[in-house]
Amino acid sequence: MSIRVHQLAKELNISSNELLAKLKALKVDVKSHMSVLNDEVARLIKEELTLKLKKAVVPVKAKEAAKVKKDGKETVSAVAEKPSEIKEAAVSKRKKIQIKFPFTVKELAIKLSLKPSELIQSLIREGILVNINQLIPEETANKIGEKLGYDIERLPTEEEKVLKVHSQPADVSKLIPRPPIVTLMGHVDHGKTSLLDAIRKTNLTDREAGGITQHIGAYEINFRGKKITFLDTPGHEAFTAMRARGANATDIVILVVAADDGLMPQTIEAIDHARAANAPIIVAMNKVDKPQANIDKVKRQLQELNLTPEDWGGKTIAVAVSAKTGQGINELLEMILLETEMLELKADPAGAAKGVVLESKISKGGPQASVLVQSGTLKLGDCILAGEFWGKVKAMFNDRLMRVSQAGPSMPVEVLGLLGSAEAGEKFYVVANEAQAKEIAEKRQFALKEKGLQAPQRASLENLHQKIAQGQDKELRLVLKADVQGSLEAVKSVLAKISSTEIKLTILHEGIGDISESDVMLALASDAIVFGFHITVDPRAEARAKLEGVDIRIYRIIYEIFDEIKKALEGMLEPRLQEIFLGRAEARQVFKVSKVGTIAGSFVLKGKITRNASCRLMRANEEIYKGKISSLKRFKDDVREVEEGFECGIGVDNFSGIQAGDLIEVYGIEKIERKL
DSSP, X not given: OEEEHHHHHHHHTSOHHHHHHHHHHTTOOOOSTTOEEEHHHHHHHHHHHHHHHHHHOOOOOGGGEEEEEETTEEEEEEOOOOHHHHHHHHHHTOEEEEEESSOBHHHHHHHTTOOHHHHHHHHHHTTOOOOTTOBOOHHHHHHHHHHTTEEEEEEOOHHHHHHHHHHSOOOGGGOEEOOOEEEEEESTTSSHHHHHHHHHHHTSOTTTTTSOOOOSSEEEEEXXXXXXXXXXXXXXXXXXXXXXXXXXXXXXXXXXXXXXXXXXXXXXXXXXXXXXXXXXXXXEEEOTTSTTOOHHHHHHHHHHTTOOBGGGTSXXXXXXXXXXXXXXXXXXXXXXXXXXXXXXXXXXOSSSOEEEEEEEEEETTEEEEEEEEEESOEETTOEEEETTEEEEEEEEEOTTSOBOSEEOTTOEEEEEEESSOOXXXXXXXXXXXXXXXXXXXXXXXXXXXXXXXXXOOOOOHHHHHHHHHTTSOOEEEEEEEESSHHHHHHHHHHHHTSOTTTOEEEEEEEEESSBOHHHHHHHHHHTOEXXXXXXXXXXXXXXXXXXXXXXEEEESSHHHHHHHHHHHHHTOOOOEEEEEEEEEEEEEEEEEETTTEEEEEEEEEEEEEETTOEEEEEETTEEEEEEEEEEEEEXXXXXXXXXXXXXXXXXXXXXXXXXXXXXXXXXXXXXXXXXX
């Protein structure tokens, strides 16, 4: 049996247009009020509208109701209530239930005292097709709960409980000054390690000198009765890798510049990384004992980078030091303490500890983690959670490998007891008990496996328009690299033309040369996009970007940059073409074949070589030709592809200048759909 739309509307006492709108909302295929509906659809519509009418009825108080006789029958009339009062009454009558997300349709039905089939019907009326064991999104569960007269309250997860405890604002009355955490950065061979050694030796007694070695990636010194913690990191890459995991562990950055060499590319990178982290910079002009040292040159270069020294009228502290002779070491430490007073660094030593993992390794005795306590006090026997690993603190050692029973704010210690090797930069927390720590760790491990199937969502031009529309982000952060200085300036001038009222453009770092892994890590830590002009991407950087989901864009025409950003702002980006690496072969012997041309006897080093695929010829790391694979042979037979580890004959379309030793890189073109 069937019924037409206008007939059902008449039965329900609503207009045909209202019913048509309802059917379209439920994704029922109807064209007009004469369309025929089957019994099941008609029944669902009747049930839903009846449910809505029941929910709209508000209990009428006796004193507001009066029985009126009309035509010999009794009817009830009530004083009209305001819409807001109706809404409040309906909400007040809802039952509250607490549910731990995520949960299935069956679990929700039990909580709502419904049969699973009834709940599934309610979901179908919302246009959601599910089965009994399918997980329900929180938003959908709330809608269903409201319809059935329930307020669904989401119970916090164990991880959220832990994070809530550690995110509580500290009691101001309990805050006490804490030691500063200092990181040395700068160009290679400018004396970072030598300066660290000089600082450490200056603050050791004769008995200890020579017998102390650095074990845990950080150490404490005492200077004039106050402590300073130094992080011994290999450079700005490690500094930014920690930031990429949300660990802003550094309070002050010491920028080491050799007075005889001046600012170098890595020095400029270090400055950009420190600025991206909003860390104050103190400049240590090292090697001033050398005859060729030129302090004025260094200060002039610093001024050009908006780091004008104080004695030149600026705000940057610059100290002349010598790691070799010890000159200026005490003055540098005094400046660190002065900057610490300006920063007013404080922490609460009471309560559960939290901090960051500096290093982690596996030794004969099990996993060892070097951690830096940021607040609270870490004690023996505490149960800690670091990344996807947990454990109880069995033993702790300070930077001199002496056993300690507790560690307060800004103190680095080596911890034994974790059940795995947590990554550097992971945050650690003290949790209430082992069961809670184990549950959180297992869920994090599962989440990491799931994350491996789906690339993380990072900043990109594709989602820029969406973020701006949602009010999430109105800043586009860029890491900019070009082939020469002239190109870099030209790109910057083009970017400056984009209206600042639409979005703020921030160039975190600019430089000359190919895109490196350091550039990718800075973009990762700062949620930025990497722009390259007339350059290539280092293979390690490309692998890291793919793993972390960092957006890298290479341009050959300068105004493409301007056009793409403008289109991204307007939500008009066209699909993007991306090169996909297929294989690489080395030409080992070249043959001239009549009627065919030049054939390169080659060995496939990686991937596979495919006939008719696009290719490029590389000689001495420079691209000499771009074309297609015109012929591909295995012995005397034509083949479609040759796998890694096999020999083959390769002919390149319209090119006969191939030489032994040339590399043939084969790639495909993939169209990337841009979702806004």
